[in-house]
Amino acid sequence: MIIGLTGGIASGKSTVSKILSKMGIIVVDADIVAREVMESKEVIKRISDEFGENILDKKGKLDRSKLREVVFSSKKSVGKLNSIVHPTVIERFENERKKSIITGEMLVFDIPLLFEAKMEDLCDKVIVVYVDIETQIKRVMERDGSKRETAINIIKNQMPLSEKLERADIKIKNDGTIEELEKKIKDVFSKV
Template sequence: MIIAGLTGGIATGKTTVAAFLRQAGAVIIDADRIARDAVRQGLPAWRNIVESFGREILQEDGEIHREKLGRIIFHDAGRKETLNQIVHPFVFEGMADQMKKIQEADPDAVVIQDIPLLFEAGMHHRLPRIIVVYIPEPLQIARLMERNHLSEADAMARIRSQISIEEKKKRADILIDNSGTLDQTRSRSLEVYALLKQSVPVDRAKSERNA
């Protein structure tokens, strides 16, 4: 398999890029979706979150209210770390299960692990290539305010809870600039997919380095 991680900052357009890569033929493993499934009502992660944060963060139907929980963790690094320690093990397990199934079904697949907090969770050490979706921070703030109907202060709190987009840009193996038009982002995404298809599969690359 050819494997790469995909990340960015909040509101940089990672979901859009993932969709383009999927359309091109990549298999996408969506860490955020795995996390959402892991915290559904009654599951172990859900119980641990309710125990740590209280039932005030629940909706009427008993599911976790993501916005309420977000308002807590984006203003408190300690509480954010508590949530990560609860959820991340379930996410890692879910991703490993999906990787195993892909390996069995299509050993030649181009697999993109879509991980919003890839650097923050330390997962960049486990991946051979990192794709970062980038926009300058002022544009990031503006897009987040518009998308989530946030004040500038709330938008800044969410952005500051992550590693800065400029730092992520420096750490990227492959950069996709999403500050232009949608067509430009699509073209760059397809270009990146083609580059990945031409690259050496991970297993073969490892064996060649160890030879």
């Protein structure tokens, strides 16, 4: 079985992934896969051709904070970045799915943009983890050192939470302690 795990930025998906890993469930993290894809010279060149060389550091690697500021200023820019990175990311997830079908192992695909990337068809069930918007903004600012405006722009450029919740098979509100979240996760996974 393949479970898709998604939710808005800073909603607690990484924490849920850690809990699942502790439970012995294999988690494939789209952020890690995308980071690996974005480190390839070919992709770096395509991104800098599209967004300018000012998004590169002195060593010619992507400066993620500069890229974030440029890309999340408009939905069009987000779309352009996704069109460069997503095809290779999707291919990797399709390969993981094929392996899972052969081995029969349960996999969790931790994909922040699961619906936006139209990857829900790779999953048998979809879980959406969510928090209120002020918590999201605060967490993005603290975690990434982002300005409030940048955090808001990132959230605005994602699919609205209401739409994600509507499309979810399972909804988990992350509004308590890690222990409470862990209990919710164990309850959900005892039933799937």
